[in-house]
Amino acid sequence: MARFLIPLALFIALAIFLGIGLTRDPKLVPSPLIDKPSPAFELSRLYEPEQKFSEKEFLGKVSIFNVWASWCAACRQEHPFLMTLAKENAVTIYGLNYKDTREDAKRWLMQYGGNPYKAIAYDDTGRAGMDWGVYGVPETFLIDKKGIVRYKHVGPLHPQVWQEQILPFIQKLRAE
């Protein structure tokens, strides 16, 4: 009996492993930033070029840091949801405008329903984005009160991931 059961068991185990492999998205690369302090940077703000935006901005509250650009098609898809979150005052939203021009970025926000961000850091060279390990816009980081990166979502934010992953995490971080 064992002669037949062992190969069968091996086959089933292999099928399970390969099956799990199929359901995983190879585009999602785990971020090495998780549970580390947010990378140091200092950029000017999109709307107030004379003012600076640095990682100190994150201290004292739970916030999300959303990387976007006017040239990014998926950002357009995500934008209405960010507007909803802003209207509901669900969480403080900061933006990182990545490899864009000020004019295009401002026009884009006007065109697609407004500005959901409390403040936007303007990263025209993409150097700050590189320190944040940005590889596909949009990306969203969840940052705790101490300015530590706790979670990263790659791709557009949508209600499902918000309800299932991010919102519970925010509530947990607020209680910390």
Add this chain to the structure above:
Amino acid sequence: MNSPTVSRTILASILLFFFILSAQATIAVFKFDDPDKEARFKQFSEELRCLVCQNQSLADSNAELAMDLRNELYKMIQNDATDDEIVSFMVDRYGDFVLYKPPVKPTTWILWFGPFILTAIGLIILLRMIRNTGKQSNAKLSAEEQKRLDDLLKNEKEDSRL
């Protein structure tokens, strides 16, 4: 030559021309005075993976991020950054994923040692199977079988005497 072949040849040469052009465009951007630095640049840009088009190295990829990272790599090499500095710059930002050759650590043990363990298991099974087949052919007969064999042999001798 008939006309489809001619047009195919022309098409192929045009495509080849653009291919060569684009390949040169990628390389020509970075100028090195020191051939050692150029070799290091080449080596690193081939060993680091582009995150946007995941099956291409930094050297192969035309993605904008790959371009930025090549620029960064160029600066680091011009400033005589050590290998460790370059690797940790990339890993701190993008994780082990950027390395085509991942480091040996507990989470990658299966990756590194798995194939050897599987080969060893396979060899053990193979050896045991070979040994078992050998045993079966020399297997001793049970008393009953031996008696039957003796009887048959005895009958054979008696038959031949007739």
